[in-house]
Amino acid sequence: MRSANAEARVFVHAENNEFHLTNGQVSYILRINDQGKALQLYYGAAVEDRDDFGYLVEMQRRSTASCPIEGNLFYSLEHLRQEFPEYGTTDYRMPAISVVQANGSRITDFRFAGYRVDNGKPKLGGLPSAYVDEDREAVTLSIELVDAPTGVAVTLMYTLFADMPVMTRSAAVRNNGNAAVDIERLMSLSLDLPDDDYVFTQLTGSWARERSVVRDHLHPGIQQIGSLRGSASSHIHNPAVALARPDATESCGEVIGAALVYSGNFEAHVEVDPFAVARLQMGIADFGFTWHLEPGADFQSPEAAFAYSSQGYNGMSHAFHDLVHRHIVRKQWREKERPVLINNWEATYFDFDEDKLVAIASKAQKLGVELFVLDDGWFGERSDDKAGLGDWSANLKRLPHGLKGLAQRVNDLGMMFGLWFEPEMVNKNSDLYRAHPDWMLSTPGRNASHGRNEYVLNFANSQVVDNIYEQMHAVLSTANIGYVKWDMNRYITEAFDITRGAEHQGEVFHRYILGVYALHERLLEAFPDLIIEGCASGGGRFDLGMLCYSPQIWASDDTDAVERMSIQYGTSMFYPLSSIGSHVSIVPNHQTGREVSLNTRTNVAVFGTFGYELDPAALSEQELAQVSKDVAFFKKHREMIHKGDFYRLISPFNKNPRHNDSMAWMVVSKDRRSAIVGDYRMLEHPMSPFTRLYLQGLDPTTRYRVTVRGGASTIDGMVFSGEELMRVGMLSTDASASSSAEAGGVNNLGDPHDFDSRLFVLEAC
Structure with missing residues (x-):
């Protein structure tokens, strides 16, 4: 239950270094032990505070245990539930951090060095994150840990929201020592649970069948999902998982959900040890990742959001949906109604001119559609997928009056005008590539693989981001464009940043995503009312990170209504209907060849942002009449669909x-x-x-x-x-x-x- 007077608090028991975050719905309790290690005591339904929860620290002498305190055979980190575990100092499970030092050692010993409690929630530098409008909406506990020999400090930041059972956690590393170090692993969330009686739920799939719900009971060892595709969190695994009790259903039972506010390489896994402790970790994938940290430099991990529900999977989903509605989606579009749109792609593909586009828009406007979106093919020498990417100016052969003229004609119909971009990619047949071949991501002396005849621009290079920003800014400034469909159609291969030395090559994937975020930030600062709909060959970048910039994301390139039932069902596990791009498309469907009635295509698509991918001229009079009624029906119920439970x-x-x-x-x-x-x-x-x-x-x-x-x-x-x-x-x-x-x-x-x-x-x- 939600309360207008809900309050998030941190009870600090300084005499035993215990911290209890609670808001009446959920409790999170941690303790600093006598050795300065941060221990996890409890996470779950809210409990009444008490002066000392120390009874929850369990220790037992066990054979084969390694013990860091001489003469003490009971104290071993292998058998303690920890907040920020390390490998090599008696804990043999997967660590939350690994730091390579000048002498090659990876041994660290992070110990408590202080804390602070703040009302509200700070921003994360260079990264998207949840936010609050007022400080009373959340409380943040920061725990500082220090490895004395290296001088490396870590700040764990926990934020609890006042009116929902949701927390966020991230880690910031600062090198206060005298020598450079390399971070090779840093988890945003590490949560040790007292038992392993959970079902692991993941959202998995591929292009055109994203986010299928897959469940498996935890078992000894590691169950892991992740992505190494560089430019996206991927179609294959979504950066969100749930742990549910075996008897949990959609409506009852305990469920813990966790999602990463990040769009790049990630991992999420649960490790079950021989004593049935389950360790949930989530963060940047450590394979291929190394961050070189000079003295005085710092590094911020992405943020992880996690929620507790005693009301089954639906309860967990409501918590994440509310988080997205109130604290993830930008304020400009948090409360606004999303326009019903029509996209020309499946109606015309590359075969269009200005008059054909206006004819589609005109017919759609008469049916009640509010936004016309011009998809691929409007720019450069683009007549197929082999040319033009990187040259973001109108093709005057197709659009003789430019985008300004087309946008004006659409606006004169009483409709918004939107435009497709794929700003992170380049074709070799483009002016941009001919002028700057070195801007393409590739490894010197190696073959450069392509996907869809396109290559990835090096967004780790600020010059590349500057150039694309200037091109997009020029386009958006010359015409009344209220919507951008931001596409990204291939993953990264042969990753190498020629602008940096060997010690920084492990940073390229993360720096690429930081460049993507930076471009979003700059465009939205210049055009604050712009709607950006995220897209990555459909649903390849459906994550909380992109939702910080894109209030809606194209759920899948598969527009078949039957397939979309599963896709949208799985997507709803963590993401609200207002974020799910869903359209009525042509039949036979272009992905499956299936024929589905207009009635069913509509009945699936209304549970999302709603729009059309077809040419109204191809519809019968009876179908046009039905579409008009369907659009009116959606508009009547749009607020409930997008803001309801x-x-x-x-x-x-x-x-x-x-x-x-x-x-x-x-x-x-x-x-x-x-x-x-x-x-x-x-x-x-x-x-x-x-x-x-x-x-x-x-x-x-x-x-x-x-x-x-x-x-x-x-x-x-x-x-x-x-x-x-x-x-x-x-x-x-x-x-x-x-x-x-x-x-x-x-x-x-x-x-x-x-x-x-x-x-x-x-x-x-």
Whole structure:
């Protein structure tokens, strides 16, 4: 439950160096022991404070243990739950930090050197992070640890938000010594849990099938996901994981979720030791990473956000959704309604001119669409994917009046105008490459691999970022452009930064991402009202880092509605509907060849930002009339869809045959006066069992009138209490409808066929 008077506090018990962060929803307790090591005592549901939680420190003499205190056979770091573990001083598990010193040693001994408590939340230098509007919205505990022989200091920063069960943690390293050191591992989050009775949940996949939900019980050893693709957190693994108790469901049970506010190479893993302690760590991937730190220099890790829920996976999701809404998305677009858009890509690809684009926009405007987006092909000598990237000026052969003329014609229709960029890439057939071939990322003396006929610019080089910024600024300054689709279509290979020496080559991946963030920062400072929709061949960069700049991200290049059910379901684990770019596309679908009804394509896409990827001229009059109604429906309910609480009801990943290839989800307004339920059937089966949907999030005492949209049902127009809909369930099949189909009639979804759906709209009465 949320409270307007919620307060985040840090109880400091100086006599035993204990710190208890709590806000009435969650507690995080750590302690500094007599040796100056930071120990993890408890993380979970809020508990009442007490003067001494020291009883939670467990030590036992164990054979084969190594012990750092001479004569003491009980004290071994291998058997203590720690906040910032190191390898080589009696703990043999994966460390949170590894620092290579001048003599080649990696041994460190970070000990407590002080703390401070501040209201609010500081920014992280050069990195995106969560923020607060007022200091009362959060409290931050900073713990300083020092390795005396090297003079290297680490500040662990913990922020607890006042009104949600969410914390963030990061680590800052400063070299206060006299010799340079190399950081080769630094985890943003390291959390030792007292047992291993958890299910590890990850979001995995590939291009066009991003963020499938995969679960596996923890077992001894290491379970790990990550990305080494350099320019993106990747389609393969999303930088977010959950640990749930085995009995947890969508609606009940304990779940811990963690997500990295970062878009580059990362790792997230859980290590289970022989004594059933589970260590969750998340941060920059250590493979290929080394950061050279001269005396006086510092390094900031990305931020990790983590949440605790006693209300299942949905409860965890609500915590992350609220975090994104209130503390991640930029203020300019935090409360604004996102415009319904139409993108020309699947309608025209590279085959367009100004009049064809305006014709698409004009037809779309009559249907209620608010934003026209011009995709790839408007710049340089771009007529296919082999040329033009890097030359960000309008192709006057296609657009004789330039972008300004096209934007004006679109604006005159009463629509916003948007534009596609892929600023991080270059074609060899471009003026930019011919002038600066050394700006391409490549290793001297080695072959340079390409992807989609394009190469990656060295965004670790500030000159490259400056040039791209100046080009994009010139474009955005000459026309009324309110939206940018920022694409990134290939990962990094042959990474080498020719502007730096050998000791800095382990920094190239991180510096690249810092350059990407810097370009976002500069553009948004110059154009603060600009909407940037993130994209990386679809959903390859769907992470909290990009959401700090892009209030919405294209979820996948796969626009097939059936595939999108799984993609959007998985995405919702950590990311709210307002962030999920979802459009109605043409059929047969260009990725799968599947034919899905306009009704179902719409019923999936409305649970996101909503838009179209098609040419309205290709639609029939009946379809155009339906699109007009669909756009009006979305606009009417847009605020609830984007700001309400989202509940997953039936998973597309569920193998239970009783669910009959079905999926369901719903969104409920914050005041619980209205809701929309999405009910989907992937495949039709004969003689199917009757099913019910057990709704969630409603007010038990409120009576709701049910209206069915996009299908038939015997409960259309009926009134039910919220209690009845949640406990008894809502009929999603019924005997009269099923039996009528046998006689040639219709079932409750209309004419029986695959990939059907309907929406139930609930309004308080």
